[in-house]
Amino acid sequence: MRTVAMQISARSTGVFAIAATPFRDDGALDLDSARRLTEFYLEKGVSGLTVLGMMGEANKLTAEESLAYLDCVLNVVGGGVPVVVGVSAPGLVALADLAHRAMARGTAGVMVAPTPNLRTDTQIESYFAMVCDTLGPDVPIVLQDFPLALGVQFSIECLARIFNAHSQIVVLKHEDWPGLVKLRTLREMGAQGRIPPLSILVGNGGLFLPQEMAAGADGAMTGYAYPEMLAEVVRGCAAGERDRVEDLFDAHLPLIRLETQPGLGLSVRKNVLFRRGAIASPFVRRPGPVLDAHGLAELDRTLARLARRLDELGHER
Amino acid sequence: MRTVAMQISARSTGVFAIAATPFRDDGALDLDSARRLTEFYLEKGVSGLTVLGMMGEANKLTAEESLAYLDCVLNVVGGGVPVVVGVSAPGLVALADLAHRAMARGTAGVMVAPTPNLRTDTQIESYFAMVCDTLGPDVPIVLQDFPLALGVQFSIECLARIFNAHSQIVVLKHEDWPGLVKLRTLREMGAQGRIPPLSILVGNGGLFLPQEMAAGADGAMTGYAYPEMLAEVVRGCAAGERDRVEDLFDAHLPLIRLETQPGLGLSVRKNVLFRRGAIASPFVRRPGPVLDAHGLAELDRTLARLARRLDELGHER
């Protein structure tokens, strides 16, 4: 049974894993792996889950599959942590349809990316006004700011106007690149009361996580295949121990770099999750590039180097 | 009962109306108007219908609405003319799901646009190979080539390779701009046996219809609100009477120009259909610009001037 406390809010912190969607080798949705993967995320210490995001291959699922997968995850989580569902869609009717079905099932909020055609501040602000109007005020929203993938750029002024206009937008999934100035400026505006309280969770594969935590981020919402590292870096930075955790982070950087490759990165991620036993197959639905034998060999080499480096640093793996 | 003869083929000709999707003033799908609009298209002499295209606001419908609307149209048409259904979607599973449901209901084929991220010839060719593989060989396909709206550019060489590789792609919806050289070159390649037989139906609101018919087009697949004019121009050009019908066409050009405005053109079109009694409301679902009072006044002025000019030319209206 969902409680209001389980909804996302401007106080959301920690690591929300962008959940992969597991398929079998024949391409069918694999709900057994979905259960195992959900348990994996929970064991690794995530504070929440985000399903049906871009890296969850949301747009390669049918409507039925999306709901079946969501139900499976919600069932495993059992209210233990908040679950956010990505609802981005070309049309508002379909967006709201999925959002309302998901909220009725007990999700903690929805994630919305702008449609790719938006250019001017006015167009972007109008779009989020329509989204909020269509969803109604009771649905908490994560706004996704990811120019590299979406082609839509939010100025700081535009974001500020959106946050001031719509109190239900409580989390910013921040993955502009470079984005440290934007993140720090939003924090200053918050301190000055120029924007309402807001949770800022960083994405972009975690590529700048220590820097972003130092600039005031509340955590991460990203799908890097070692969520326990993300969680430790977020905790460490929050506790003032950046030096300690940044060595750990830098040890992972060669792999993070492989995972943040556009398109191909998802195959990297699923292969790591597969090697870690979290899913039964690294299958990626078409269209989408997959690692060839050379790519897999490079990945294995990178994982071996990571293991060696973690040993040097005295970290368990 | 669908018969093979009702499927689209490389011999398809005439005017396929891109059907608008009518809504009530409150935004609900209006199936009464859908019936009336279908009868309107048939009365005006179209050779076929294409539903759930971009100008049919396909991506603003839920999956249930799409099928309800399709069933309504198919029911009115009763096998009288072929009905094509637009199935473009970000993911192949959803695309195939709609296509197979539609074909089972008796549609004559499906229309597929490339996903907006495609750039190189290889990417485009791979995409259509995946589409054909996912749909299976029994689904006739209309390939939509519309760079202005989709951002994807097909070279002639790329199109030729696609047509040679996939015999089920039997119609090209040609709306490149400028596109006369492409159209003529494809015709020459067909005459030389370098590409298989192909129906080329032009879109782009019909803006270059007489020129395109002279360059070898087989007809039009577009939603201009006077389909009877398109039908007469196609017939006239095919009969060698271009001079006669081009005066008629040019009389419509000021209105065509209004209807081909990106975004806003759909509101123009639905307002004309509304004024002609074909639909009960010109409502356009959000997001999408709509004509304001000034825009409606300009439209009425343009329609009055069209009526006067048709009188001068001795045409009924």
Next chain:
Amino acid sequence: MRTVAMQISARSTGVFAIAATPFRDDGALDLDSARRLTEFYLEKGVSGLTVLGMMGEANKLTAEESLAYLDCVLNVVGGGVPVVVGVSAPGLVALADLAHRAMARGTAGVMVAPTPNLRTDTQIESYFAMVCDTLGPDVPIVLQDFPLALGVQFSIECLARIFNAHSQIVVLKHEDWPGLVKLRTLREMGAQGRIPPLSILVGNGGLFLPQEMAAGADGAMTGYAYPEMLAEVVRGCAAGERDRVEDLFDAHLPLIRLETQPGLGLSVRKNVLFRRGAIASPFVRRPGPVLDAHGLAELDRTLARLARRLDELGHER
């Protein structure tokens, strides 16, 4: 000798021809034709000239050629009408260098388009702030708003902030599409004192000239090959005789449609200017598509139909 009165200002009206840049058949700059073409524009009743614009193939000229061509035009004009020079460039130093050389020679102002990478309102406003700062306050500026060609979209709010911040931007070259709502809104904002006085000259090949004049435009800045028609439509609309001149305009619409084709339109335009005796060759420098034999035959047909229609309307040609 340049006088202040010859500078462009918020009171600029009429038709500014976007001047073509003539080349010989071997591709060399043709200054003889440049003289003849300048005289042609003046004879046809233009109120000003704009050289080195996009349709003047500015970026295909060397720095030396640009200045030689500009000097030639200024010499023929002899201060009779204002001459604007396009100075858009990837870098501000080169932009200012050309602008200052041109102003020293007696041009009436400069035209600046945004660089193609600009997306957010803030980015666009920052860019024009840098442009004004680099040019200094004594250089009157035409701001070019042409999303289809440049990929940059100005919201009304963004334009208003730019005009309020920079009094030296005195002319808007308006070629957004669709753009009538933007034009009318800017006029209303001017009437309410929310933006300073501004000359709005429309571009886009004149495709919506009567509508734009009715919405409050002050004239046109475009290069359609019959500038005398543009001038008559602007005069007629300003005098409240839209009905009369709109028949004339609509007669030209089939040709305007050919000229506004992206890329290819320039070849159409130069071929018409060539047929009218204004330039010695329709040569277009590479890269750039040119009309083939079929395209030329279509153009000749369109010109013959235009002549016949002008006869019907009782217009000289």
Next chain:
Amino acid sequence: MRTVAMQISARSTGVFAIAATPFRDDGALDLDSARRLTEFYLEKGVSGLTVLGMMGEANKLTAEESLAYLDCVLNVVGGGVPVVVGVSAPGLVALADLAHRAMARGTAGVMVAPTPNLRTDTQIESYFAMVCDTLGPDVPIVLQDFPLALGVQFSIECLARIFNAHSQIVVLKHEDWPGLVKLRTLREMGAQGRIPPLSILVGNGGLFLPQEMAAGADGAMTGYAYPEMLAEVVRGCAAGERDRVEDLFDAHLPLIRLETQPGLGLSVRKNVLFRRGAIASPFVRRPGPVLDAHGLAELDRTLARLARRLDELGHER
């Protein structure tokens, strides 16, 4: 005196530094720093230099400044290593003008990026055919394949056709992302004789340098502020000692990540070069983002961590 041996060729290897262009704090071109920076690159063991590239702020220089800077660099180099000059420009006439002036001064070749509007394979191939035709056969060319910055995507098939058609294109500056499959495939095609011999030098800030060397790259052409590291990694990989040099490379990865940020990365790079004493000011010409105080503090922290890690690894710094 330039000799044929100093021209770039399909056998070019090692590290070509993409040279920064130094300015004084007041924005003026700083030729003293240009001399010092050139000596810095040579001391750090580069095999060549590339000036007037994107990261050399080429499009922010006047034509005079470009040549003054080039002359300064050529004078210091004195024929010791090959110097490539970036000549990309919107128009072919200006491109050829700079290329021919540069070759006359003794440069080793020119670098050409596609213009941003190119989409189809045919458009891209036509463009390079025009470039080669305009330059003449005696100018060796580096083709820049950098989709993230340029928006133009080369398929492998397209590149192969270009290399087969134009023997003067002897170097590929490879910075597609992800790009390992492309690189490896080109090497296989070369081994099979399907493309002529070709030097592949990787860019992209060196972000995947060890992987790219393992995939068959001949070296790097990029401007990372520690060229001695790039040189050692290239040498080490070529000598079969990847394990040894990859530790060194990974130590630099946190800084490389900062330098590869779009836009801002140039300010990072110039600040590192400034801290290393290679230039007198980190000034970046407008438009272009610069590091603020927080960004500089993060940079200093990153440099301190790099120094500590190099100590651990027993590397000099």
